[in-house]
Amino acid sequence: MRLVVAKCSVDYAGRLSAHLPLATRVLMLKQDGSLLIHSDGGSYKPLNWMSPPCTLATEEPEKDQADVGVTEIWRVTHAKTADMLVVSIYEIYNDVEHELGEDPGLIKNGVxxxxxxxxxxxxxxxxxxxxxxxxxxxxxxxxxxxxxxxxxxxxxxxxxxxxxxxxxxxxxxxxxxxxxxxxxxxxxxxxxxxxxxxxxxxxxxxxxxxxxxxxxxxxxxxxxxxxxxxx
Amino acid sequence: MRLVVAKCSVDYAGRLSAHLPLATRVLMLKQDGSLLIHSDGGSYKPLNWMSPPCTLATEEPEKDQADVGVTEIWRVTHAKTADMLVVSIYEIYNDVEHELGEDPGLIKNGVxxxxxxxxxxxxxxxxxxxxxxxxxxxxxxxxxxxxxxxxxxxxxxxxxxxxxxxxxxxxxxxxxxxxxxxxxxxxxxxxxxxxxxxxxxxxxxxxxxxxxxxxxxxxxxxxxxxxxxxx
DNA sequence: CTATATATGTCGAGG
DNA sequence: CCTCGACGTATATAG
The missing domain is CATH 3.40.1350.10 (Trna Endonuclease; Chain: A, domain 1)
Known part of the structure; x- marks a missing residue:
């Protein structure tokens, strides 16, 4: 699990297309390659995300992107559906990685x-x-x-x-x-x-x-x- | 936004009751008091959570809890429904806080x-x-x-x-x-x-x-x- | 694998 | 405030 606080913009193309303008957000990168993009509000649903199975590739920005301040690009591609999520990162404020291990999972009653x-x-x-x-x-x-x-x-x-x-x-x-x-x-x-x-x-x-x-x-x-x- | 990596167990009581056994997880605390508990897998849905409006109170553990290793207790209470989420924290591995500001929000094009x-x-x-x-x-x-x-x-x-x-x-x-x-x-x-x-x-x-x-x-x-x- | 019902669903529109 | 419908719904379970 990697937790990054960064100024970024995001584009998604899949069942719909969507865009997130430049702002500071939390990027949660899970072990399976999936990515969640959270803001400081809303409920548990991220602003945008990619579900597993998927792969993350880090790219250098093109020159015109670098010129406007993009320092790196994360491209997350779904393994089956070709859905794609592109995160353009302008600045990283915090970057932490920690091994969590397998979770024993939730026990429910009353459903x-x-x-x-x-x-x-x-x-x-x-x-x-x-x-x-x-x-x-x-x-x-x-x-x-x-x-x-x-x-x-x-x-x-x-x-x-x-x-x-x-x-x-x-x-x-x-x-x-x-x-x-x-x-x-x-x-x-x-x-x-x-x-x-x-x-x-x-x-x-x-x-x-x-x-x-x-x-x-x-x-x-x-x-x-x-x-x-x-x- | 506060991001905590901690060994914890969790109990929820509300529309249903649920329990998470002791394990290492990520706790995401948002500005509005809401809390998400994520593991290193699954999709974008947290293992457990509390939606706003809610308030977080940090408590000292009872003696019997302290004896088994609990160092602090987070009690998140929903403002309207009285749903409650209790996180028993055993050890904190990482604790980061960062101001994100308001998010401009998602722009969608539907199908x-x-x-x-x-x-x-x-x-x-x-x-x-x-x-x-x-x-x-x-x-x-x-x-x-x-x-x-x-x-x-x-x-x-x-x-x-x-x-x-x-x-x-x-x-x-x-x-x-x-x-x-x-x-x-x-x-x-x-x-x-x-x-x-x-x-x-x-x-x-x-x-x-x-x-x-x-x-x-x-x-x-x-x-x-x-x-x-x-x- | 498909098909189906449930969900702490969440979220937004409209009365 | 409540109801209704859509969702990148996700998720478990049965066939």
Missing amino acids: EAELQELLAAQIELLGEGYTLVRREYFTAIGPVDILARDENGNSVAVEIKRRGEIDGVEQLTRYLELMNRDPHLAPVTGVFAAQEIKPQAKTLAEDRGIRTLILDYDEMRGIEDKHGRLF | EAELQELLAAQIELLGEGYTLVRREYFTAIGPVDILARDENGNSVAVEIKRRGEIDGVEQLTRYLELMNRDPHLAPVTGVFAAQEIKPQAKTLAEDRGIRTLILDYDEMRGIEDKHGRLF
Whole structure:
């Protein structure tokens, strides 16, 4: 990992073309040849970058570039797509290199996959007498998160989100429409389950006869832990 | 902008909870208090981060933490959501600070706008005898990318995407529904045009009687200076 | 490898 | 402020 603070301008050509005017920025050069160009604001997204696999070549500036103050040129070329990033460096204020080694990586909890597992294991949260048919029930337009049966044996399609927004209701609506054309499944009702459901999504769901359900992650995980400890 | 190379472990609690085991990483501290934690690989996305608005507080470690080698603790708290990122620092190998100033920002040239221009100019790609009515035909729920007429003089609404996914079909469906209620326009048929159309989107479009059309960007552009823009 | 859904998505436009 | 759509989306996972 090499960290350079430099006055530079940048040009990118690939899926789009883009240009960064002359300013002072941080250039982060990773071991794999990739390059990130950060300013002192914005969020985690760099102003510009090149993803691996790619190679960096350092070049001498042409005379006309040297005349306007360019001291070196970094040309980063993507190995597969021929995307190219060219950094024209005017002045380097700081240049540090350090060996980091392999990173053990991030451990996550509470993403949608985990919610789906938990709800499948605690299908009774949908209601008394509900049973799990299967997770990831496949249809022609995509997988339904959970297919269950209610206390009367009727099909119930469950769409799970971390945050329930209108998109998710639309998605479930499409599934229901399709599944209700299948005489083996129909009638199919819908449940929209999420840790948090936006008011508009709740309204839309109810308007379409879809039940909404708030999932309490901590509670569900707690129950699961207790189950685990019983064994 | 402060750049720190340090051995650290990290914990995040917010929309999800996550943990980074002890390793050497780069900590990028921006002027607005935001923090990025980068390893020497991956793409431009940090391993972990806190977006602005947020504040950084440096704390002394508790005794039990100090005993295992923690020298300082950085606690970054989001100003609105109460998301929290805690960095436990064991050793600092490098620590640099530099004033960058405001960045003038990125200048972009996108692809989708160009696709729309090109298709309007080459409207015959839609079929024999088609004529352009106008680009950005305005409806109550938004602009239709292109309105054309087919060889019989009937209205055709075209939705253009770089990548055709289900969302785009939904969008076009809404336009068609609305436009077909207008006796001056009806009957209106739809064409979903994109550089690439996902199978699910194609299925849904056909199910709704919408024609799909693959656009060859390079061909439409005439395979001119694709990479010649840099210099 | 392709295809698909998720994401602490981020980001910008527009009501 | 919120919603919606685009993104050089990236990323993991299933087929």
